[in-house]
Amino acid sequence: MNEQNPADDSAVQPAADDKAAREERPDRPTARGSVIGIAALLLALLAAAGTGYLWIQQQAQHQKLQQLDELQTRIDSSSTEMGDTRQELARLREQEDRLNAKITELTDTLASQRRQLDELPMRITRLEGVLEKMPGVNEKARRAWLLSEAEYYLRIANAQLGLARNADVALRALELADEQLRDVGDPGLTQVRRALADEMTALRALPHPDTEGIALRLASLGRRLDNLPLASLSPASYGTGTGNDSQASGLARAWKAIKEAFLSLIRVKRSDEAITPLLTEAEESLLLRSMETELELARLALVRGESLLYQDALKGVVLNLQRHFDLEAESVQSTLKQLRELSQVELPGSMPDISRSLQLLLNLTQGDGDSR
Known part of the structure; x- marks a missing residue:
């Protein structure tokens, strides 16, 4: 009477299995939903990153177009300035020829009178x-x-x-x-x-003062101006890459590209040195002719004994050398030294x-x- 029926045991066992199965079913849809959500979030982030990257590229392209327009405007302005510079250069050459002729005439006259x-x-x-x-x-x-x-x-x-x-x-x-x-x-x-x-x-x-010797030194310095090196505005050092771009993953490269695009919009360069713009070929020629004219004026002032004009002319040449030429070059340093020595020459004032x-x-x- 106390013995259990095997058929009853078999009936109880499937019922327990169904209950366990029902308890396990809710966990599977929950895990699948989490994976789908993460994938959707990643896709949304990639889409946002791509959209941001495209927007940045468009802004950069727009900025380049603006820069091209500005460059064209500057080119047109430079062409006009170059024409004016050529005219000014021709005027300075005529003035230089007149000064040379006058100095030669004065020198010959003084030599003749002395003889x-x-x-x-x-x-x-x-x-x-x-x-x-x-x-x-x-x-x-x-x-x-x-x-x-x-x-x-x-x-x-x-x-x-x-x-x-x-x-x-x-x-x-x-x-x-x-x-x-x-x-x-x-x-x-x-x-x-x-x-x-x-x-x-x-x-x-x-x-x-040795007027003849000083005049010859000034003429020699004027002939050497074309051989003096101009100042260079090239940066002293350049940034170097890490060299690991090929080993980075696609996502890392995309993120790096986005970050560099953002950083390229604003660049800050700190420098305590005075920046002098590079000269065009016409401006360089005009500068050299102007300095030669200043030296000729110094020679004329020397012959006439006009101390103030002599000092001002040499000062102008020194300032142009310091502003536009390579101060580290030995030839420039030598020229500056000679000009400073010549500027110390004492000329007679009032007679x-x-x-x-x-x-x-x-x-x-x-x-x-x-x-x-």
Whole structure:
């Protein structure tokens, strides 16, 4: 009676299995839904990334088009400026030719006058010898001759100092005049010789630079300008890649491309140095011709003794060298050093008045003529 029926056991077993199956079914749809959700999220992220990447590419393309338009505008503006630059360059060349011709003329004139002045003592000595040998020539005639020589030298000195600002020639002429007055041996000329001594002292106190040597150095520097290297604006270093792009996954490469696209929109470069724009070929030629003209102006100012113009011209050349040329180049450094040395040359400023001795001599000679 207590024994169980096998048929009842078989009936109970399927019922337990159905209950276990019902308990397991709800878990399977839940896991499948999670996988689908993750896949959908990844697809949405990829779609958003792709959309963002395409948008960035479009913005970059639009920016490039704007840059092309700006570049075209700059090219048109540069063409106009180049035409103006060519005209300015032609004007500067004409000005340079005129300055060269004027400097050459002044140099030749000064050289000719110096030769003539050097030859005068020999000519006068020969004339004195001839006069002494001529019969009937007394001491009064010799005195008149020597006074005429002294007056001639004094006039030369005043002309050289007043017109050519040539203190060396003027000083030499005063010395020759004093020698003639000394040979006269007249105590009445002491006042004239005293004025002459003061004037010669004033001329000797002036600076006496080597005008010819300095002019030759300036001309040499002008010929070397074309060989000086201009400044370069190339970056000192460039960024290097990691070199692992080929090993990265597709998703990593896509993310890197998106990030670089974003970063390319804004770039910040920090520099404490002053930036000078690169020069076009026409601007470079204009710069060199302008510097050559400045050096020619310095030569002209040197010959004329215009100290302010001389200093300003050299200062302009130095500033252009510092602004547009490679300061690390040895040739540029050497040129700057020479220009600084030349700028230290002291030129005579205002010239002293040396007309008093001539006026005193004229008063004495006129008085002698009236007495006769």
